[in-house]
Amino acid sequence: xxxxxxxxxxxxxxxxxxxxxxxxxxxxxxxxxxxxxxxxxxxxxxxxxxxxxxxxxxxxxxxxxxxxxxxxxxxxxxxxxxxxxxxxxxxxxxxxxxxxxxxxxxxxxxxxxxxxxxxxxxxxxxxxxxxxxxxxxxxxxxxxxxxxxxxxxxxxxxxxxxxxxxxxxxxxxxxxxxxxxxxxxxxxxxxxxxxxxxxxxxxxxxxxxxxxxxxxxxxxxxxxxxx
Amino acid sequence: xxxxxxxxxxxxxxxxxxxxxxxxxxxxxxxxxxxxxxxxxxxxxxxxxxxxxxxxxxxxxxxxxxxxxxxxxxxxxxxxxxxxxxxxxxxxxxxxxxxxxxxxxxxxxxxxxxxxxxxxxxxxxxxxxxxxxxxxxxxxxxxxxxxxxxxxxxxxxxxxxxxxxxxxxxxxxxxxxxxxxxxxxxxxxxxxxxxxxxxxxxxxxxxxxxxxxxxxxxxxxxxxxxxxxxxxxxxxxxxxxxxxxxxxxxxxxxxxxxxxxxxxxxxxxxxxxxxxxxxxxxxxxxxxxxxxxxxxxxxxxxxxxxxxxxxxxxxxxxxxxxxxxxxxxxxxxxxxxxxxxxxxxxxxxxxxxxxxxxxxxxxxxxxxxxxxxxxxxxxxxxxxxxxxxxxxxxxxxxxxxxxxxxxxxxxxxxxxxxxxxxxxxxxxxxxxxxxxxxxxxx
Numbered sequence: 287x288x289x290x291x292x293x294x295x296x297x298x299x300x301x302x303x304x305x306x307x308x309x310x311x312x313x314x315x316x317x318x319x320x321x322x323x324x325x326x327x328x329x330x331x332x333x334x335x336x337x338x339x340x341x342x343x344x345x346x347x348x349x350x351x352x353x354x355x356x357x358x359x360x361x362x363x364x365x366x367x368x369x370x371x372x373x374x375x376x377x378x379x380x381x382x383x384x385x386x387x388x389x390x391x392x393x394x395x396x397x398x399x400x401x402x403x404x405x406x407x408x409x410x411x412x413x414x415x416x417x418x419x420x421x422x423x424x425x426x427x428x429x430x431x432x433x434x435x436x437x438x439x440x441x442x443x444x445x446x447x448x449x450x451x452x453x454x455x456x457x458x459x460x461x462x463x464x465x466x467x468x469x470x471x472x473x474x475x476x477x478x479x480x481x482x483x484x485x486x487x488x489x490x491x492x493x494x495x496x497x498x499x500x501x502x503x504x505x506x507x508x509x510x511x512x513x
Numbered sequence: 514x515x516x517x518x519x520x521x522x523x524x525x526x527x528x529x530x531x532x533x534x535x536x537x538x539x540x541x542x543x544x545x546x547x548x549x550x551x552x553x554x555x556x557x558x559x560x561x562x563x564x565x566x567x568x569x570x571x572x573x574x575x576x577x578x579x580x581x582x583x584x585x586x587x588x589x590x591x592x593x594x595x596x597x598x599x600x601x602x603x604x605x606x607x608x609x610x611x612x613x614x615x616x617x618x619x620x621x622x623x624x625x626x627x628x629x630x631x632x633x634x635x636x637x638x639x640x641x642x643x644x645x646x647x648x649x650x651x652x653x654x655x656x657x658x659x660x661x662x663x664x665x666x667x668x669x670x671x672x673x674x675x676x677x678x679x680x681x682x683x684x685x686x687x688x689x690x691x692x693x694x695x696x697x698x699x700x701x702x703x704x705x706x707x708x709x710x711x712x713x714x715x716x717x718x719x720x721x722x723x724x725x726x727x728x729x730x731x732x733x734x735x736x737x738x739x740x741x742x743x744x745x746x747x748x749x750x751x752x753x754x755x756x757x758x759x760x761x762x763x764x765x766x767x768x769x770x771x772x773x774x775x776x777x778x779x780x781x782x783x784x785x786x787x788x789x790x791x792x793x794x795x796x797x798x799x800x801x802x803x804x805x806x807x808x809x810x811x812x813x814x815x816x817x818x819x820x821x822x823x824x825x826x827x828x829x830x831x832x833x834x835x836x837x838x839x840x841x842x843x844x845x846x847x848x849x850x851x852x853x854x855x856x857x858x859x860x861x862x863x864x865x866x867x868x869x870x871x872x873x874x875x876x877x878x879x880x881x882x883x884x885x886x887x888x889x890x891x892x893x894x895x896x897x898x899x900x901x902x903x904x905x906x907x908x909x910x911x912x913x914x915x916x917x918x919x920x921x922x923x924x925x926x927x928x929x930x931x932x933x934x935x936x937x938x939x940x941x942x943x944x945x946x947x948x949x950x951x952x953x954x955x
Contacts, residue, residue, distance in 0.1 A: 301733050325726045330663055330734030346717070346730040350663040365717035365727075369661055387716040388658035390702070406716040407658060409702040426712060428702045448704060503707040504690055507544030 288313055293320035297327060309333045309353075323363065328356050331373070348375040351392065367394050370411055383420070386413045389430070395484045402439065405432040408449055414484035424451055425461065433480050435488055443496055451496040452477050454488060463502040469495045547779040548687065550612075550868030550878065551838060552680050552771040552815065557788040559771070559816055560825040562935030563928050564944060567914040575913040582909040583919035586833050588810045589671060589740020589763040592732070596740055596763075597649055597671050599833070600629025601905045602920060603823055606768075606814050606837035607653045607673065607744070609635025611688050611697045612775030612868065613841075614885035615642050616893070617877040620844050622646030623890060624897025628905075633673060633835075636686045636711055638700045639665040646894070651742065654731070656685060657711035659701040663734055671764075672731055673742040674724070676715075676753075679772030679815045682746025682786045686711030687776040691871040694880040724760040732761075742766050747792035747815065748785075754799040754811070764810045766835065767796050771816030773838040775878065776869030789815035791938045797830030806830065820907020827908070828923035829939060843900035844893040845875045 290300050300318060307313060314335050321327055321341045328337050329349035339347070342360035348367040354374075356367075361379035370389040380398035387403065389411035396404075396413070402420035405413050410429045418436035425441070427449035437455035444461020450473070451457075451464075460466075469491075477490040501509055525531070536547065568574035575582060589596035605625045610618050612635065619642040625632040631649035638660015644650055652669030654661065666672065677683060688697070690706040698705040718727045728741050743757040744766035757765045769789025774782065793813055800806040813826050814835035826834050838846075847855075849862040851874035858865065858872060868878035876887035912920050915927045929944040930936035936943045937950035 298733060298737070302736065305736070326730040326733045329730050332663070345723070345726045349730055350666070350734060352663065364723070368717045369658055369663075371662060384717040388661065390662065403716065407712065409658075425716075445710075447707075503704065505545060505708050 287315045287317060289317045289319060291319050292324060292327070293322060297324050300327070301329065304328065304331055304333075304335065304337070307333055307335065311335075321360070325363070328354070331356070334373075342379070348373075351375060361398075362396075366396075367392070367411075370394065380417070381415075386411050389413075391430075393483060399436070405430070405449070408432065412480055412483075414480055414486065416484070416486060418455070422461070424449055424464075427451070431476065431480060433477065433484070433493070435486060443498075445502060446496075446498045448498065450476075452480075452493040453496065454493045457494065457496060460496065463499050464496055465499045467495045467497045469493070548689070548776055548869055549779055549782070549866040550773065550775050550777075551782075551866045552773045553783055555783055557770065558790050558932065558934045558938055559788060560790060560822045562790070562931045563825050563939055563941065564931060565821075565824070565828075565911055565915055565927055566929055568916045572916045574916050575918060577910060577913050580913065581918060582913050583921075584905055584909065586810070586921070588742075588812075588833065591763045591805075591809055592737065592761065593671075593740040593763050594736075594738045595670075597631060597651075599631060599649070601901060602827060602833035602908075603628075603817075603901055603904055604630050604651075604812060604833055604835045605632035605840055606772070606835040607633035607635045607651070607675065608837055608841075609637035609686075609688075609775065610640045610643065611635070611637035611659075611692060611701070611880070612878060614876060614879055614888065615640055615696075616885050616888040616890045617841070617844060618643040619646050619890040620888065620893035620897060621840060622650070623894025624840070624843070624901065625649070627894065627898035628901035630901065631670065634669075636675075636688075637697065638662075639668065640700075642890075644668055646890070653744075655711065656713060656715045657701075658716070659703075659711070666731070667735055669739060671740040671742060672735070673744050673766060674728065674731070674762075675744045676724075676757075677746035677748075677768075678744065678774065679746045679768030679770050679786055679789070680774035681777045681781045682748045683713060684777060684781055684785070685713035686774075687869065689776060689869045689871075692869070692880045697880060721756040721760050724757075728761045740764055742812070744768065746770075746772075747787045747789065750787075750792040751795035751799045754796045755803060758800065758803055758805050758809050762809060764812060765796070765800075766812045766814065767792050768835075769813070769815030772814050773841075788938070789813060789817075790935060793826065793829045793831060794938065794940045800830075807832065820904040820909070821911060823904055824908040824911040824920065824923055825928065827920050828927050829925055832921070839900070840897055841877055843897045844877055845888065845896070846873070846877050848875060851875055 318339045325344035331354040334353040337356045344363040346365045348356045352371045357376045362381040364382045366385040367375040368387040372392045376395045381396045381400045383401045384403045388407045390409045394413045397416045399417035404419040404423040406425045414433040421439035424443045428447040434453045438457040440459045441461035443464030474490045586602040626648040633651040649670045651671045655675045688709045740763040742764040743762040745753040747769040770786035810832040813831040817834045854874035871879045873879040928941040
């Protein structure tokens with residue numbers, strides 16, 4: 287286990303220390319102390335590291351992550367794990383806007399609440415939120431799964447493509463072209479796996495599934511009110 | 514009927530002209546707005562409205578073909594560890610794989626590399642063909658983030674954060690279902706055949722303060738090596754350029770309303786944004802007011818066609834230009850050789866702009882494998898290279914006539930304007946006078 291003090295080193299030195307590690311390094315476990323809410327902490331990692339950040343982080347923590355498992359022992363700012371490709375980003379607290387934006391793969395777990403636009407334009411990532419998500423979550427979501435154990439804010443899944451949304455609490459304000467869908471056996475199975483990976487005990491049967499009505503996929507003047 | 518009475522000839526309305534009437538009928542029939550490619554087709558004040566004042570008694574020229582006139586430019590000198598060094602100040606603007614065929618993207622890379630300049634990806638990610646053939650490749654970072662991944666980001670020579678473009682400032686991209694092939698769908702993570710609408714705002718930042726943080730993240734991930742460009746559409750150039758500089762841009766790309774698009778509503782192209790000529794001086798003023806002129810480089814685009822346009826843009830303070838539509842024409846777009854097929858599509862060469870339909874006879878704005886195979890990337894790349902070199906020679910010719918040993922030594926004092934509008938926009942005197950509209954109190 288290695289420790290890095292952000293207050294002493296600064297963000298660029300911290301990130302470059304992690305970037306320069308070979309992918310087969312034995313020095314896999316790193317602790318970052320004194321993150322002080324700074325931006326771009328542990329973004330762009332490209333190795334199977336385990337990184338524990340001891341405190342709150344600012345924008346884009348874990349952005350574009352590949353392979354690494356990053357745990358934030360605090361709250362996270364805007365754009366958590368944006369465009370992540372693989373690996374895990376786990377937040378013990380809450381996350382601000384646009385968590386998991388455009389992320390392609392991997393798993394994001396937010397134990398608390400996530401603010402607006404959670405999973406915006408997501409492209410294959412799995413996101414599990416222990417609490418609520420804010421408005422416009424899963425806006426233009428293309429692929430992947432968003433699991434919300436609490437309530438969803440206004441316009442959930444607006445202009446959604448093929449992503450799957452599972453909400454345990456209220457989701458009574460859906461965005462354009464987002465509808466409730468049948469929860470079939472394969473969905474319950476997928477959801478159970480996601481909840482297990484996020485170490486959550488909820489029953490899959492207590493969730494509802496939402497997705498695209500696919501009515502906006504090709505322009506139709508009779509749907510103009512929805513645009 | 515008394516035929517001796519003079520009759521009033523049929524008179525058509527200037528307001529409801531034939532084009533307007535046809536558009537009303539088309540809208541009433543189809544229920545959808547007109548979508549098309551390219552930039553504005555209306556006549557707006559442009560570089561044609563400016564003239565160079567060649568050397569005479571008060572200034573002496575340089576000898577053509579003998580005395581050197583430099584053309585090189587370095588982009589990204591502010592923060593990047595590895596700025597881009599180009600032989601010529603003419604770059605290729607961002608155009609996506611998806612809107613263009615893979616062959617066309619490869620040809621752009623080949624032509625740009627042969628001429629010693631850079632090319633740019635687009636809203637759809639980086640293809641191996643393009644990276645492989647582009648010596649210097651700028652990677653666009655767009656709101657959709659289609660195909661975006663950190664590996665390609667690190668393969669790029671520079672990164673261009675796209676806020677907007679001149680054809681549709683405030684609007685997102687559009688790629689209709691006809692062009693969402695298997696490969697395009699896979700790269701963008703979208704179902705095949707849908708009408709794809711790109712977001713108009715970035716998903717994880719809003720406003721200049723956030724942009725500064727986003728640029729910081731991109732610099733961290735690329736080890737502070739790559740120049741970061743910020744591209745904006747021409748609307749409020751003074752403030753947009755100032756804010757881009759404040760956010761930490763190495764280079765600002767400013768695209769006027771003549772700048773092209775692959776597919777956008779005609780009403781957007783023709784009615785939103787301002788002409789390229791009107792963008793340039795406020796942008797340069799912003800850089801000068803911040804003490805950043807020539808430190809943050811300015812690339813201007815939108816309707817650049819010739820070496821004269823290049824020279825005029827540089828004289829007004831730009832460091833380089835970017836071309837898109839003109840590059841496609843050099844590859845073979847709208848070539849009369851395809852006239853019969855253009856007629857079958859209900860148009861004619863020189864007017865073909867249904868680039869969104871994917872039926873381009875020239876094989877450029879299409880994903881149809883049969884049509885795309887018509888474009889030979891090697892030959893088309895050679896044509897583009899020739900064109901870029903001719904533009905450079907033309908710009909050098911003009912610069913030498915003005916007594917300049919480098920294109921960047923051209924200055925507004927070398928110019929005059931043919932019209933009041935151009936004089937006001939370019940802030941150079943009306944030809945034959947010392948009057949610059951708006952200066953000196955009137």
